[in-house]
Amino acid sequence: MTTYVLKRLGQSVLTLFLTLTTVFVLLRLAPGDPAAAYAGPNPTTEDLARIRAQFGLDDSLLGQYGTFLANLVRGDLGTSFSFQAPALDVVLDRLPYTLTLAVSAILVTAVVAVPLGVWMARHVHTGREFGANLFTIAGQSMPDFWSGIMLLTLFAVVLPVFPASGFATWGGLVLPTLTIAVLQIALISRMVAREMSTNMTSPFLTVARSRGVSERGLTWRYGMTNSAIPVLTALGTRFAAMLNGVVVVEVVFAWPGVGSLVVRALETRDYPLIQATVLVTAVLTVAVQLLIDLAYPLLDPRVRLTKTSGRSASPATAPSAQTAQEAVPA
Amino acid sequence: MVFPIPHDTVPILEITDLQVELITATGVVRAVDGVSFVIRRGETVTLIGESGSGKSTTAMGVLQLLPDDLAVLSGSVKVGGVDLLTDRGAAGRIRGRMVSLIPQDPMTSLSPVHTVGAQLKGAIRLAGHSKAAAGKRAVELLEAVRIPRPAEQLTKYPHQLSGGMLQRVLIAIALAGHPVLLVADEPTSALDVTVQAGILDLLMELQERTGVGILMITHDLGVARLVSDRIHVMREGRFVESGEAEQVVDAPREDYTRRLLAAVPQLGPMDDVTARTDPPHTPSPAGATAVVLENAPGGTR
Numbered sequence: 001m002t003t004y005v006l007k008r009l010g011q012s013v014l015t016l017f018l019t020l021t022t023v024f025v026l027l028r029l030a031p032g033d034p035a036a037a038y039a040g041p042n043p044t045t046e047d048l049a050r051i052r053a054q055f056g057l058d059d060s061l062l063g064q065y066g067t068f069l070a071n072l073v074r075g076d077l078g079t080s081f082s083f084q085a086p087a088l089d090v091v092l093d094r095l096p097y098t099l100t101l102a103v104s105a106i107l108v109t110a111v112v113a114v115p116l117g118v119w120m121a122r123h124v125h126t127g128r129e130f131g132a133n134l135f136t137i138a139g140q141s142m143p144d145f146w147s148g149i150m151l152l153t154l155f156a157v158v159l160p161v162f163p164a165s166g167f168a169t170w171g172g173l174v175l176p177t178l179t180i181a182v183l184q185i186a187l188i189s190r191m192v193a194r195e196m197s198t199n200m201t202s203p204f205l206t207v208a209r210s211r212g213v214s215e216r217g218l219t220w221r222y223g224m225t226n227s228a229i230p231v232l233t234a235l236g237t238r239f240a241a242m243l244n245g246v247v248v249v250e251v252v253f254a255w256p257g258v259g260s261l262v263v264r265a266l267e268t269r270d271y272p273l274i275q276a277t278v279l280v281t282a283v284l285t286v287a288v289q290l291l292i293d294l295a296y297p298l299l300d301p302r303v304r305l306t307k308t309s310g311r312s313a314s315p316a317t318a319p320s321a322q323t324a325q326e327a328v329p330a
Numbered sequence: 331m332v333f334p335i336p337h338d339t340v341p342i343l344e345i346t347d348l349q350v351e352l353i354t355a356t357g358v359v360r361a362v363d364g365v366s367f368v369i370r371r372g373e374t375v376t377l378i379g380e381s382g383s384g385k386s387t388t389a390m391g392v393l394q395l396l397p398d399d400l401a402v403l404s405g406s407v408k409v410g411g412v413d414l415l416t417d418r419g420a421a422g423r424i425r426g427r428m429v430s431l432i433p434q435d436p437m438t439s440l441s442p443v444h445t446v447g448a449q450l451k452g453a454i455r456l457a458g459h460s461k462a463a464a465g466k467r468a469v470e471l472l473e474a475v476r477i478p479r480p481a482e483q484l485t486k487y488p489h490q491l492s493g494g495m496l497q498r499v500l501i502a503i504a505l506a507g508h509p510v511l512l513v514a515d516e517p518t519s520a521l522d523v524t525v526q527a528g529i530l531d532l533l534m535e536l537q538e539r540t541g542v543g544i545l546m547i548t549h550d551l552g553v554a555r556l557v558s559d560r561i562h563v564m565r566e567g568r569f570v571e572s573g574e575a576e577q578v579v580d581a582p583r584e585d586y587t588r589r590l591l592a593a594v595p596q597l598g599p600m601d602d603v604t605a606r607t608d609p610p611h612t613p614s615p616a617g618a619t620a621v622v623l624e625n626a627p628g629g630t631r
Contacts, residue, residue, distance in 0.1 A: 125399075202438065203433060203434075203435060203438040203439050204438060204439050204440050204441045204442070206395055206433075207431060207433050207439040207440070207500070208441070208449075209395060209425070210393050210395055210425055210426065210430065210431035210433075211425065211426035211430060211431070211453045211456065211503060211504070211506070211507070212422070212425040212426030212427060212453075212456045212507065213426075213452070213456065221452075222441050222444075225441070225443050225444070226441060226442065226443055228443075299443065300442070300443050301442075301443060301487040301489070302442060302487070302489050
């Protein structure tokens with residue numbers, strides 16, 4: 001277990017290093033000049049040269065990379081061009097807003113999607129399931145910029161129940177959360193329904209029914225626990241994706257999170273800020289993935305975490321673990 | 331242990347003219363076509379037949395475990411005098427209490443993410459025991475099915491036990507509610523040959539001790555002859571021959587039964603196999619001797 005975690009942490013450091021390097025190189029290969037973006041309208045050639053020198057953009061690519069790495073080791077991700085403040089601090093200031101939105105959205109998703117999926121599985125091949133499917137397909141098909149604007153129009157303009165933008169009050173959390181959750185509920189509930197209908201026809205469930213376990217017990221105690229790994233993996237993966245900043249939703253609702261920060265950083269070619277954002281979100285993603293993998297053995301006793309790689313912790317190994325029977329003489 | 335059946339003259343199970351129609355993708359199939367039989371206290375009645383003969387469907391019909399929307403049952407299925415087909419709530423009341431299932435494949439019949447003990451204790455709780463009493467009763471039940479070191483086995487997950495052990499656990503679970511009838515749906519088919527006899531011995535021993543009735547489903551004539559009081563030979567949803575076990579096995583009246591008997595694998599010398607089978611060097615599980623299949627009934631194929 002400890003070996004496994006250490007190994008995974010080592011892998012994570014390598015992943016983060018490669019991610020940062022790729023972003024560093026790609027940013028500088030892409031067209032666009034940070035100096036021009038920073039200087040404002042109609043800069044003189046001298047202005048641009050001065051800014052370039054100030055940001056260290058005249059060095060060779062390798063030279064800039066060397067400086068970057070040297071600073072990175074000391075925990076310095078550079079100074080944001082546009083904020084004129086340490087890039088990491090700028091990102092960390094925005095992070096709580098994105099975290100709040102992501103946690104709120106994933107909670108709403110889990111609370112709605114899991115019971116909805118179970119309900120769909122119980123009414124499979126009926127009109128009710130068909131109706132639920134219409135809803136989920138619609139939810140999946142609506143682009144978030146559109147559903148976001150529709151929710152805004154309905155609940156902030158026509159019926160001014162919630163604030164239209166920002167995070168001045170907790171009410172401001174409602175519309176962005178709903179916008180994200182509609183899509184996630186659609187995706188997750190269909191997945192839960194699929195997993196559950198497989199489990200509800202499995203032999204162990206029929207045998208449990210034969211010994212008088214109630215339908216409620218069959219659904220939650222036997223059906224749901226056996227669907228826990230795929231459902232948790234899906235929720236975790238969606239959550240990790242949200243931590244990278246829900247860009248469109250943050251922009252639509254002027255949410256002061258990492259997503260809207262990324263847009264601004266990209267517009268201004270703010271290399272240090274983009275790099276700091278990538279590092280922070282990559283660390284969070286890797287951490288969430290590790291936590292999900294560590295939860296697997298708690299959810300399914302057939303899964304063993306081995307030190308070879310993270311893959312071996314996947315539930316795909318469960319059936320093979322089952323065949324490795326301990327030889328107990330009967 | 332109080333039997334809800336007043337005296338031995340009322341059958342534990344009385345099935346009259348049972349028909350089961352299954353709705354399949356290709357149309358309605360009459361899987362069981364008018365069968366009638368009774369099981370009294372302490373009796374073992376066996377339904378024997380090929381795959382698709384309707385024997386398992388009959389068994390699942392007794393427990394009302396066929397999907398409501400895909401199976402239509404008619405006739406009557408009386409457990410202790412109560413007709414499960416007219417009293418819709420009756421099935422829920424008898425499951426696990428009066429009638430228990432011993433399933434075909436023990437390896438897939440327990441939830442893989444719950445311990446054996448949790449599932450056994452769950453069944454004990456359903457039978458009305460308190461949480462405090464459940465632990466003690468679980469150990470007693472595992473002792474009753476001859477599982478060594480019962481307290482230790484309770485903490486194990488299904489994948490940590492062998493098929494034979496799991497079948498014993500499932501029998502213990504089936505016994506938790508003091509049933510009067512066990513429905514054993516091919517209880518040894520998925521087990522190693524060496525383990526099968528032990529499970530059958532256990533069932534017979536439990537029957538002797540408790541007087542539980544057994545509805546045995548099998549395609550194995552050896553099993554049927556060993557355990558049965560009466561045998562019903564089933565084919566295409568109907569009984570083609572019914573009678574005392576010895577009579578059906580030793581002096582079958584019907585041609586189909588004779589062909590079924592002739593299809594029983596017999597041990598023969600190794601040379602025999604090389605002469606008859608193709609490819610000639612099929613590895614033999616028995617080593618020096620081999621199983622020879624001949625004269626399989628062509629009946630429903």
